[in-house]
Amino acid sequence: MTAAVPIQGNRFVIIGGASLVGSATAAELLDAGAGEVVLFDNFAFGSEEAIAHLRDNPRLRLVRGDVMRLPDLLQALEGAQGALLLAAHMTLSMDRDPWGGLDVNVRGVQNALEACRVNKVRKAVFASSNAVYGYGPGVKGDLVEGMPFHSAGSPPAAVIYGATKIIGEALCADYRKKHGLDYVVLRYCTVYGERQHYRATNALYIIETLDKVRRGERPQVLGDGSETKHFVYVGDLARANRMAFEAAATGVAVNASGPAPVTTLELVRLVTKMAGGGPEPEFIPEDPGRVRLTTGGAFDIRHDAAERLIGWTPRVGMEEGIRRLIAWRDGNEPKPAR
């Protein structure tokens, strides 16, 4: 038995699809010959802009719906072979609205999996996060799958976010155990690239630095800039999503991280350089009232398991990825294939 779902000719639904990752994955699946790609979104975080470049593709369909309304999902997933579960609140919106965040990240995932079960969807790919390893000084060294969740002393919204991703993964495992639903969990690092938004705490280092440099202002680094962050380029991640469907693997959770981690100071300097140069960064003290995802030690989120189980490794380093982000921001993005 294989849990592989080929892309060619098949129908895929991307739940939370009008987004950074959703639009890139839609393009990836369409390029690979998908019969139809459905973008399901309630446009709470998603936007028309994020998918404008794809709207002319006749194999793309947009469905307005809400993960909190099971009937919306039951209908959208009819005839689908694969479902990508992206819809989620991240830490910043979880802080603003823990009520809505827990709805979407817990019940929304249950609804999506239930709709997969009813519609006999062959495979679900669940967008988890390296937040399942948590925060603080316990998160250090090589981060590999199976490591525990560190939450002591972390901001409540960050703890809640990470715990909802653990629950989402366990719900996938529960649906496989009880109903035979095949799935792959991808634990995304912070995603960046074309159609970058301002909703991810760590990606703010990229997009806010770019904004400041373009305005001639000094970019900002919190603390001394030695903190590790690990990103993944959105095109690499879109390919990981596709390969998770195509892989024989099921019932697994793997990291999806870029080639290497960076420190926040390295990152701010890199974005400044790529944006054409600018003033030296300003080191600002940490604001205890702001939700931040600090870690004490250096870490490297390993993607060995993703290579072993779904055949994926990242290709795009941060310099190239940021170059593409800036090209998109400047309106110089290459046109998508049809």
Place this chain on the structure above:
Amino acid sequence: MTAAVPIQGNRFVIIGGASLVGSATAAELLDAGAGEVVLFDNFAFGSEEAIAHLRDNPRLRLVRGDVMRLPDLLQALEGAQGALLLAAHMTLSMDRDPWGGLDVNVRGVQNALEACRVNKVRKAVFASSNAVYGYGPGVKGDLVEGMPFHSAGSPPAAVIYGATKIIGEALCADYRKKHGLDYVVLRYCTVYGERQHYRATNALYIIETLDKVRRGERPQVLGDGSETKHFVYVGDLARANRMAFEAAATGVAVNASGPAPVTTLELVRLVTKMAGGGPEPEFIPEDPGRVRLTTGGAFDIRHDAAERLIGWTPRVGMEEGIRRLIAWRDGNEPKPAR
């Protein structure tokens, strides 16, 4: 500033009160002079039997309500100085009904905290669990607060249960941060004692062994019986709940564990002896289909922090606690004070 809430003359609401822990805590608070103790329960798991021995107390009030109905809680918590948040699905019912379990353990806690906020309740005590340390071979040695959550390879329902307790704790922290609500989290070990039920995986070792010995059957031990379990006697836990209200502490999470851990084989032998003796236990192989909470190594859930922060230590060892459980089961329980 102290977050102490004296018991004398004050009103307390026990959410999920018609239960093992709820009834014992109600008795403890009434004995300490509480003006009124309200038991709020929907009787999904709670029972009239669990509170029958308290029903004559004029300071006890029973309110039928559901934690999923915020208006029920808003009304029940009017005029309360303290709220004890007990209502929860445990692992076995989370396995049977993850929909209802996530409702109660996530939204139910949010509703309870929201009702505390609206009613200006002075302190909430949240019943968390040593499940926040997780399961498997990573859980070993002295378990102290701040340790991470281990979930790799564990049954989905157990992972979901533990993660909901982490979320419940974080929701308390969020309400304190945003709304100033004082709280103490108690991380309960497996509770046993008078009014023991069959809903807690680990406590089955006590109550099922007692049942089997009384029927003249051989008690059962899963595996080789070397697995560590750590229990707490319900009367000790009721006192911990009371002391959590009375303590100046707020914004803390502490373990509430009995004097010492036991192995499952020691426990089965002890219950057999206390029940008057019986046949040797039968060692049965582990059933991978059954939800079990296995750990690889020996551990000891430390209660040093509870002693330091709320002045509590457990008093009742397992021999005495099981003696009391058996006395209750045999109808020889001492009458409660009025």
